[in-house]
Amino acid sequence: MLKLSPEVLVCGAGCAGLGAALAAARQGASTLLVERAPFAGGIITCAGLPYFDGIARKQDNRIVVRGIALELLTELGVAKMSDTHVARHNAPIHSVERFKLVADRLLTAEPKLQTLFHAFAVDVGRRGDRISHVVVATKAGLLRIEPKVVIDSTGDADVAARAEVPLDASKEYMPMSMHFRIGNVRQHPELRRLAREATTAGHQEGLYQSYYGPGLSFFFADDEAYVHAVRVTADATDPLDLTRAEMQGRHDAYAMWEVWKKRVPGFENSYFISSGPYLGIRESRRIVGEYVLTEHDIKDQKSFDDAVATGCWYLDLHPSYATAGTANVAPGALGGLDGFQPDHYDIPYRSLLARKVSNLLVAGRCHSATRMAASSTRVTVTAMAMGQAAGAAAAFCCAKGKTPQEIHGRDVRDILDRQHAGPFRGENAS
Ligand SMILES: Cc1cc2nc3c(=O)[nH]c(=O)nc-3n(C[C@H](O)[C@H](O)[C@H](O)COP(=O)(O)OP(=O)(O)OC[C@H]3O[C@@H](n4cnc5c(N)ncnc54)[C@H](O)[C@@H]3O)c2cc1C
Structure with a gap:
């Protein structure tokens, strides 16, 4: 089996994975990004979704997430890096094909980053409390990847599940949609x-x-x-x-x-x-990490000393089904069973940290949150912000010879601050 040993392995090049891979490589870590589709972008390109939900507060279109999400919007001609507001709070893009090209260009511009499309992370080996390797299925057969740090941004927590980290036990899922x-x-x-x-x-x-x-x-x-x-x-x-x-x-x-x-x-x-080309999956596995973000944290706008990202989308839970595949519930009804609209809120580093495995970070819709909290954190830009934080943390760990468990979210936030990314700093922030 062919062996590769990047410092950071990012599994899944969706909203979170794109942010994670770019952040890790730009910080100097040799990074491998593997994606089952032939393009990056996840829901944006796999289902054709144009919305950048989570970029700005609903009430005044104030940008609360900068960094790679804003860079993508800038590349797509929807915003500028110097903007403090967007024209619409969900900043729709006008071409998914252009998004693919922009993502290709950003990924190939990084000398420390290698991307593999048509590459499916299928298995994990563990040695003690570490992931020793990830097995990736490709047309050339199975690859054995031996990274220092793994970022699971598969949306479905595929790597975390194989590594047997604790997962949310709920089998209640929001419906999928074919766009x-x-x-x-x-x-x-x-x-x-x-x-x-x-x-x-x-x-x-x-x-x-x-x-x-x-x-x-x-x-x-x-x-x-x-x-x-x-x-x-x-x-x-x-x-x-x-x-x-x-x-x-x-x-x-x-x-x-x-x-x-x-x-x-x-x-x-x-x-x-x-x-399509893929069915859009709103919800599947989530990890139970070092901290489980709750809807109460969101409603109370709780601040965390290890905050590394900001969310601002409403509690957007679509009607679910007790058993997958059963009859319809509330046909015609839209989402928003709770519908609470926060101003903006913190996402702590510990909600990206897996338990029981020392070298695994999890970003995007499978991070550690309750169902209701995840109905807000799952949106595209919030996932990108979590990804960027996970990538920055992974590169920092590699540079310091530490594991994600051994560093503090404050260190990650300091790095993100220097990159004009990370959590929203209030009205006077640029
Ligand atoms: C139907 C639908 C409508 C939505 N509407 C909106 C909306 O209007 N606005 C909004 O902001 N958000 C919306 N969302 C939510 C949001 O798009 C997702 O939750 C968000 O994309 C999460 O980002 P992610 O990176 O975690 O997952 P994704 O963007 O799904 O990325 C996961 C990536 O991992 C890849 N992958 C999966 N498994 C593997 C594996 N084992 N190995 C390698 N690669 C793998 C996938 O191909 C994909 O590219 C919607 C979601 C759905 C399903």
Whole structure:
């Protein structure tokens, strides 16, 4: 088996992983980033999601996360590094294809960073309390990676689960969604209402399993609808269930569009551009780390002396299902079962720290938080901020010859501060 020994291994190049890999490499650690897809970006490119939720406070569009998230928005022409506010609090981007190119350019610009696409982290070896190696499946066979520090940014805590760290025991998951795009749509004031009525009718006729909204957005072009409407229930960590869900999601997306094309004026000349390419997974495994962030911390705006990132999204929990794959719950309902909208809040370093394994950090939607807290921390920019913090921490550990367990979040925050990243510092911060 081919062996590689980077200082830092980042598994998953989604929102968190992109931030983690760039941060670690820029700080001088030799870094390997492995991603199962042929591009970086996670939900942004795997499902086509344009939103940078978590970049700014809802009430006044004040930027609360800078660093790599703001750099990406700057590269995409949506903001500038010197901005203190964005035009819309969720700062939608206008091209997912351009995002892929920007990510490729940033990744290849780092001499200390090597990226492997089509590379799936599948197994872990442990020696005592350390991960000794991670096995990555590629077209050339299995690779054995022996890093000093591992960052799990797979969204599903794949590495943490293989390393047998404590995981949240809940089997209750938010539904997944297959996003899709429809071309040649004629917008008019009644479009959304008519689409909603037709969607409800199609569901009652049994044409698709579930739905919500439909949210029709026109960010990519005036005649192109980008749609969040399909809801599928499954356990993303069960390969058979996930395969069934991908097929169900594709089927339901197409069936929904057929209903609109036949019944909704404005869709009569439309065509189906694409779905996916991957089903969007809102929730699966989370670690139970050194600190479990709770909704009370978010509601009380609790400050932590080891804060390394800032969140500001609302408690956005979609209706869940007691057992994955069971019948619909509340078809048509949107998310926000609690709906609490924080101003902004701290995310502590210890919520990225796995228990029982000394060289593992976990960033993104699988970090250590309750279900309700994670319904806010899971959004794209908050995941990027956690990733950047994990990457900075991992590089610092390598430079100091320490493990992530042996350093303090304050040291990580000092590094992030020097990079104009890290937690929000208040109104007078640039
Ligand atoms: C349907 C849907 C709609 C959403 N809507 C919004 C929204 O409007 N705004 C918003 O901000 N957020 C939204 N979210 C939430 C948000 O997008 C995600 O929670 C966020 O992307 C989390 O970032 P992440 O890096 O943890 O995970 P991801 O971005 O999912 O990245 C995980 C990456 O790891 C890769 N990977 C997985 N397993 C492995 C492995 N074993 N080996 C190698 N690579 C692996 C994946 O391919 C992926 O690239 C939505 C999520 C979903 C599912």
